[in-house]
Amino acid sequence: MPLYRSVTIAPGTQLLIWKITETLEELAEGVLLNDRCTVKMDKMKSEQHRKALLSVRRLIQEMGYTDFDLYYGPDGKPHLKDGTHISITHSYAFSAVIIGSSNTGIDIELQREKVITIADKFIEPEFSFLDPLHLEEYMRKLIVIWCVKEAVYKMISRKQLSFKQHINVHAFDMKDGTGKAGVHFAEIDDVYSFCFEEIEGFTLAYCLDNNGNG
Numbered sequence: 262m263p264l265y266r267s268v269t270i271a272p273g274t275q276l277l278i279w280k281i282t283e284t285l286e287e288l289a290e291g292v293l294l295n296d297r298c299t300v301k302m303d304k305m306k307s308e309q310h311r312k313a314l315l316s317v318r319r320l321i322q323e324m325g326y327t328d329f330d331l332y333y334g335p336d337g338k339p340h341l342k343d344g345t346h347i348s349i350t351h352s353y354a355f356s357a358v359i360i361g362s363s364n365t366g367i368d369i370e371l372q373r374e375k376v377i378t379i380a381d382k383f384i385e386p387e388f389s390f391l392d393p394l395h396l397e398e399y400m401r402k403l404i405v406i407w408c409v410k411e412a413v414y415k416m417i418s419r420k421q422l423s424f425k426q427h428i429n430v431h432a433f434d435m436k437d438g439t440g441k442a443g444v445h446f447a448e449i450d451d452v453y454s455f456c457f458e459e460i461e462g463f464t465l466a467y468c469l470d471n472n473g474n475g
């Protein structure tokens with residue numbers, strides 16, 4: 262399938278999702294890669310990872326960019342040379358990017374029960390509003406929280422930022438698809454809005470920084 266979705270989530274800010282159903286050769290059609298990226302892809306042992314890389318380039322090409330416009334900071338955060346912000350995620354059959362005028366973070370994760378066993382590694386205050394007795398909703402909420410924390414991390418990109426200690430996802434309702442997350446770290450003391458949705462057994466979450474941090 263080519264582009265799965267392209268939607269404007271804020272003025273001048275686009276969310277694009279690719280569902281990978283193509284062969285590697287089909288995905289590579291019309292994709293221009295710079296030398297660094299070609300080397301990176303050649304080193305990848307997994308075809309799935311190569312497909313993820315190519316699908317992300319297909320997504321940025323939808324917005325008029327190519328791999329030659331993309332570079333990475335020493336922290337691994339992607340940037341566009343014209344100063345437009347970008348965040349990238351990929352998981353199995355899906356990849357997604359947000360491209361726009363605000364600093365942003367996006368994450369997509371496969372919904373897996375395993376998240377229950379690692380919950381105490383990335384959650385603390387959130388346990389006050391989670392109910393493990395309602396197992397299915399508990400798992401879905403844990404994955405939303407995980408995605409939100411990954412998205413916030415990508416937006417702020419500070420090495421010492423701890424999911425458990427510094428990012429606090431406030432109580433939210435699965436029906437709403439939105440929520441708020443507080444970040445208290447170094448000079449940052451802010452609350453960010455996030456959006457989330459469930460797509461074919463995956464959870465996607467993103468946030469935009471309208472507070473000027475990161």
Ligand SMILES: CC(C)(COP(=O)(O)OP(=O)(O)OC[C@H]1O[C@@H](n2cnc3c(N)ncnc32)[C@H](O)[C@@H]1OP(=O)(O)O)[C@@H](O)C(=O)NCCC(=O)NCCS
Pocket residue numbers: 314317336337338339348349350351352367368369382383411414415416418422423424
């Ligand atoms: C780097 C990290 C954010 C990647 O997230 P992920 O869910 O594993 O993988 P995703 O596919 O969603 O995202 C990968 C993309 O994130 C981007 N990325 C990597 N490092 C980044 C950073 N420091 N800031 C912003 N974006 C970053 C890259 O674009 C990368 O894709 P690409 O290399 O193909 O372009 C994540 O591994 C990480 O380090 N998280 C924070 C550490 C942490 O606290 N972990 C959990 C503690 S319980």
